[in-house]
Amino acid sequence: MKIGVLGTGAVGRAMAGALTALGHDIVLGTRDPQRTLARTAPDRRGQPSVAEWLKEHPAVRLATFSEAARHGEMVVNATSGDGTLDAVESAGEANLAGKVLLDIANPLDFSQGFPPSLSVCNTDSLAEQIQRAVPQARVVKSLNTVNTSVMVDPAAVGGGDHTIFVCGNDAEAKGTVVGLLRDIGWRDIIDLGDLSNARGTEMYLSIWVRLMSTLGTPKFNVKVVR
Numbered sequence: 001m002k003i004g005v006l007g008t009g010a011v012g013r014a015m016a017g018a019l020t021a022l023g024h025d026i027v028l029g030t031r032d033p034q035r036t037l038a039r040t041a042p043d044r045r046g047q048p049s050v051a052e053w054l055k056e057h058p059a060v061r062l063a064t065f066s067e068a069a070r071h072g073e074m075v076v077n078a079t080s081g082d083g084t085l086d087a088v089e090s091a092g093e094a095n096l097a098g099k100v101l102l103d104i105a106n107p108l109d110f111s112q113g114f115p116p117s118l119s120v121c122n123t124d125s126l127a128e129q130i131q132r133a134v135p136q137a138r139v140v141k142s143l144n145t146v147n148t149s150v151m152v153d154p155a156a157v158g159g160g161d162h163t164i165f166v167c168g169n170d171a172e173a174k175g176t177v178v179g180l181l182r183d184i185g186w187r188d189i190i191d192l193g194d195l196s197n198a199r200g201t202e203m204y205l206s207i208w209v210r211l212m213s214t215l216g217t218p219k220f221n222v223k224v225v226r
């Protein structure tokens with residue numbers, strides 16, 4: 001499938017790499033490809049530059065958010081929470097219309113330091129803000145509750161027997177995302193219902209960041225035992 005991945009950070013790269021390995025045709029979206037390619041230093045997390053990463057992933061093409069969205073039969077949002085609505089606007093409503101938009105972003109607000117708070121919560125969510133911004137897209141929230149290393153390789157922790165959530169208003173779109181999750185290796189997938197349930201999975205980040213501090217690693221997940 002042709003997939004546009006919006007975002008060049010750890011999540012965008014991990015998803016682009018994993019989806020390429022599964023045989024998908026990926027265009028990675030950024031604000032300004034020339035400016036992104038001109039960055040040579042490792043990013044703030046010590047990741048190699050995007051240019052270095054692309055050398056190791058020659059099948060992935062870097063383009064604008066708009067070109068990446070146009071390319072995709074499906075689009076993945078892996079942009080920072082505070083940049084997501086701008087990124088989606090740049091991607092363009094027409095380029096997202098009718099398409100599955102898998103939203104992995106979290107509305108983390110680091111302005112007061114760590115742990116971050118949420119810039120939207122309780123009665124709204126980033127996923128719902130995206131859905132309102134591009135009503136014709138079919139937004140599905142998933143994968144935002146795990147670190148990238150677990151996201152694309154559930155077996156990396158606990159033998160893979162742990163839980164990932166999906167929610168969204170369009171059953172067929174959720175089915176497409178669930179298929180992709182299964183291809184990646186996810187087995188315990190809980191469909192929470194409509195997109196308002198993203199309020200729950202985004203607010204879960206409040207405990208996720210504290211678990212990360214306590215455990216000293218982002219490589220963990222929860223298992224919902226019924």
Ligand SMILES: NC(=O)c1ccc[n+]([C@@H]2O[C@H](COP(=O)([O-])OP(=O)(O)OC[C@H]3O[C@@H](n4cnc5c(N)ncnc54)[C@H](OP(=O)(O)O)[C@@H]3O)[C@@H](O)[C@H]2O)c1
Nearest residue numbers: 007008009010011030031078079080081083105106147148
């Ligand atoms: N890191 C994880 O393990 C993890 C796990 C689950 C969910 N998430 C969520 O996934 C998202 C991506 O996280 P990340 O760690 O990969 O990277 P990130 O640093 O949060 O986001 C990087 C991307 O956001 C774009 N961006 C930043 N500000 C923007 C703005 N004002 N307008 C438009 N685009 C903007 C950047 O564009 P350029 O390419 O132009 O620089 C870049 O592509 C976040 O929402 C995060 O909370 C992260």
